[in-house]
Amino acid sequence: xxxxxxxxxxxxxxxxxxxxxxxxNAVRFTLNQDPRVTxxxxxxxHPSEARVxxxxxxxxxxxxxxxxxxxxxxxxxxxxxxxxxxxxxxxxKASNAVKAMKIDSQDSSGxxxxxxx
Amino acid sequence: xxxxxxxxxxxFSIWDLPDVPMGQLPPHLELQRxxxxxxxxxxxxxxxxxxxxxxxSMGIDNSSRLDRFSNNFRVExxxxxxxxxxxxxIGIDAAIANSFRGILIAELPTMAIEKVLIANNTSIIQDxxxxxxxxxxxxxxxxxxxxxxxxxxxxxxxxTIVFKLHVQCKRGSPRITVKLDAxxxxxxxxxxxxxxxxxxxxxxxxxxxxxxxxxxxxxxPEFVKNPxxxxxxxxxxxKLGPGQEIELEAxxxxxxxKTHAKWSPVATAWYRMxxxxxxxxxxxxxxxYRR
Numbered sequence: 203x204x205x206x207x208x209x210x211x212x213x214x215x216x217x218x219x220x221x222x223x224x225x226x227n228a229v230r231f232t233l234n235q236d237p238r239v240t241x242x243x244x245x246x247x248h249p250s251e252a253r254v255x256x257x258x259x260x261x262x263x264x265x266x267x268x269x270x271x272x273x274x275x276x277x278x279x280x281x282x283x284x285x286x287x288x289x290x291x292x293x294x295k296a297s298n299a300v301k302a303m304k305i306d307s308q309d310s311s312g313x314x315x316x317x318x319x
Numbered sequence: 320x321x322x323x324x325x326x327x328x329x330x331f332s333i334w335d336l337p338d339v340p341m342g343q344l345p346p347h348l349e350l351q352r353x354x355x356x357x358x359x360x361x362x363x364x365x366x367x368x369x370x371x372x373x374x375x376s377m378g379i380d381n382s383s384r385l386d387r388f389s390n391n392f393r394v395e396x397x398x399x400x401x402x403x404x405x406x407x408x409i410g411i412d413a414a415i416a417n418s419f420r421g422i423l424i425a426e427l428p429t430m431a432i433e434k435v436l437i438a439n440n441t442s443i444i445q446d447x448x449x450x451x452x453x454x455x456x457x458x459x460x461x462x463x464x465x466x467x468x469x470x471x472x473x474x475x476x477x478x479t480i481v482f483k484l485h486v487q488c489k490r491g492s493p494r495i496t497v498k499l500d501a502x503x504x505x506x507x508x509x510x511x512x513x514x515x516x517x518x519x520x521x522x523x524x525x526x527x528x529x530x531x532x533x534x535x536x537x538x539x540p541e542f543v544k545n546p547x548x549x550x551x552x553x554x555x556x557x558k559l560g561p562g563q564e565i566e567l568e569a570x571x572x573x574x575x576x577k578t579h580a581k582w583s584p585v586a587t588a589w590y591r592m593x594x595x596x597x598x599x600x601x602x603x604x605x606x607x608y609r610r
Contacts (some may be wrong), residue, residue: 222322224421231414234370278385282469283408286394290406294396 204266216256222246226254232279233272238263258266355592357371383542416590421590425576427460430480431455432569432581435527436511439566444557452556453569456499459550464541468572474530480547480571481505481530488559495559500552502569504544507533511568530570 204216217224226244233256234240241259258265350356351364378529392410399406408416435450442449460480468478484503509530536542557565576583 218503222421224418224425224426228418231412236330275385279388282385282392283394283415286392287406290394290396291399294399298399309456 206265211264211266212262213259216258216265216269218254218256220252221254222252223254226256228276229256229272230267232276233258233269235275236268236272237301238268340370354595393542409593413590413592420590421586423585424583426466427584428472428573428575429582429584430458430460430462430465430571430573431579432458432482432571433568433574434572435508435567437567438511438563439564442557442559442563442565449557449565454579456502456554456556456600457550458547458571459545459548461541462573464539465573467574474538474570474572476508476534478572479508479530480536481509482569482571483510483567484556484569486559486568487564488561490559490562494561496555497547497557497565498552499554499556501556502549504547506546506569508535509568509570529568577579 203217203219204214205217223246227247230242230244233239237246238260239258240261242257244254244256245289246254258269334425334608335598354367356363388410392408395407395409395571397407432453435446435453437446437449440446440449444452458480465480468474472478481504483505484497484502486501509528509532511529512526536547539568558566574582
């Protein structure tokens, strides 16, 4: 739900139901990073009700578009985090497997194997 | 010269500007922007300066574009065991890290026992206490293989796991402790027969049970080698004295931690900022936390 004015669409309050700090803080962070935004913040009107109000004020662009762009940026950021995380896990598992093999070879043969990295 | 006055003001878009030169902030501002200092009485600079125009008067761009984020972001795994994991995320803000933590605790689906059909319980553990304990039991199964069960759905092999528990302590024998290894998986569905009002005359049809399994869950390839069992078979559920008996059937469904904490996949998840120690030349140690 968007509470704004018909004449000036650069400032609006978006009310999201069934949401909490998890998405509101993340969206507020990405909104702040956008240079078109002059003010953005979020509030939770009542803790028992799962509703979040996000206020966006921009330098002229419609607030709806800026919010959509911020959500898109957040999605891309999370996608990048996911791929980096997966790769880091694979690298860790690979390096651990190599270490385990090196320890085995040292125990069985008794000579040091050279580390070539 | 007055030449500049005659020029036209062209409209340009903010995205067409060349990259704002990243000048350097003076060191005390850089400290304030990027470090939380732990002073003697309280930490200072705890709120992160996220606003993109915060240092605009100095000509420094505080916004973080996606490409700069992608270049600077790194993940380093410190420890990875079967049951716990620790890793460093470098280049991310506390807001996003906290969102990940919240999602880990409350919004990842798992399977947990939801309905317990008790046929017989003569133990001293009350029905609801027994059902509550069974709900908190962790089940070793991949929740991605199952679907959610909503109110209108019938419980079938795609959204329910059925367990059975039948223990009895005979008169004259010592007290027994009921552990989780007594919980048996029923891959063919429920065995308790529903009582129907009108007794049908055809006894050849299969009696109606509480679940409607189309096929057995055993034949699904993931479960052939790994049968579904609780993760820790030595958790104590109840204790029975002589002459007491428990007979029940438990149905496990998929859910998320927001509805009930039994569906939370993590024992807990937390994050902290990377600590950085700086020793002052006056030989007093100043501790800070690095964002």
